[in-house]
Amino acid sequence: MDWQKLETYFRSLDRSLFVGNDMKKHASHDMPLPIGFGQTISQPSLVLEMTQLLEPENDSKVLEIGTGSGFQTALLAKMSAEVYTVERINKLAEEAKKRLDALNFSNIYYKIGDGSTGWQEHAPYDRIMVTAAAGLLPDELVNQLANGGRMVIPIGPSTFQELKLITKTDHGEINIKTVEWVRFVELKGPYGWVE
Numbered sequence: 001m002d003w004q005k006l007e008t009y010f011r012s013l014d015r016s017l018f019v020g021n022d023m024k025k026h027a028s029h030d031m032p033l034p035i036g037f038g039q040t041i042s043q044p045s046l047v048l049e050m051t052q053l054l055e056p057e058n059d060s061k062v063l064e065i066g067t068g069s070g071f072q073t074a075l076l077a078k079m080s081a082e083v084y085t086v087e088r089i090n091k092l093a094e095e096a097k098k099r100l101d102a103l104n105f106s107n108i109y110y111k112i113g114d115g116s117t118g119w120q121e122h123a124p125y126d127r128i129m130v131t132a133a134a135g136l137l138p139d140e141l142v143n144q145l146a147n148g149g150r151m152v153i154p155i156g157p158s159t160f161q162e163l164k165l166i167t168k169t170d171h172g173e174i175n176i177k178t179v180e181w182v183r184f185v186e187l188k189g190p191y192g193w194v195e
């Protein structure tokens, strides 16, 4: 991964473009902010850290679950070849697409619906980023991760979760590492929480 490119883009990305008018004055603060529908744009330092953990390469095909505001999507799209992003809330997905189109991204593919079981049609993915808290590690996401791939996912109860880095060796063996405690909104669906 090009660490310098990621840091430079992260510092240049205006977070106020990704929140509503009422939240723009708080956009430069390193904290999560509401984006409507009970959802949040994540703390920017955590978005950067999770992207660094994922280590997207410029030829990576990335799956993102939880488009939200599109802020994390922009970082992933800047650092990789293609991003497939899934959001269950129609309005959030539409707003994120408008913002990312305005930033001239042409390598992002959008799906509205439940992403807790991934996006089988375009699998396998070199990288998978999950930005909502799963109760369990979804088997489908593990199966859709390419050999040699990396996945970052928060797993645990709705209060606090462990951020996990899942890696798949070139022979398909799975390794799971716990990175730190985090707090995310719930991943809805069969591996998360009841709608």
Ligand code: SAM
Residues within 6 Å of the ligand: 039, 040, 041, 042, 047, 065, 066, 067, 068, 069, 070, 071, 072, 073, 086, 087, 088, 089, 092, 113, 114, 115, 116, 131, 132, 184, 185, 186, 187, 188, 189, 192
């Ligand atoms: N990364 C986003 C950003 O930069 O703004 C923040 C994502 S927010 C913390 C989590 C998102 O996951 C919410 O927009 C929520 O609607 C979405 N979500 C929750 N469960 C989902 C599911 N099963 N499938 C797709 N999206 C889901």
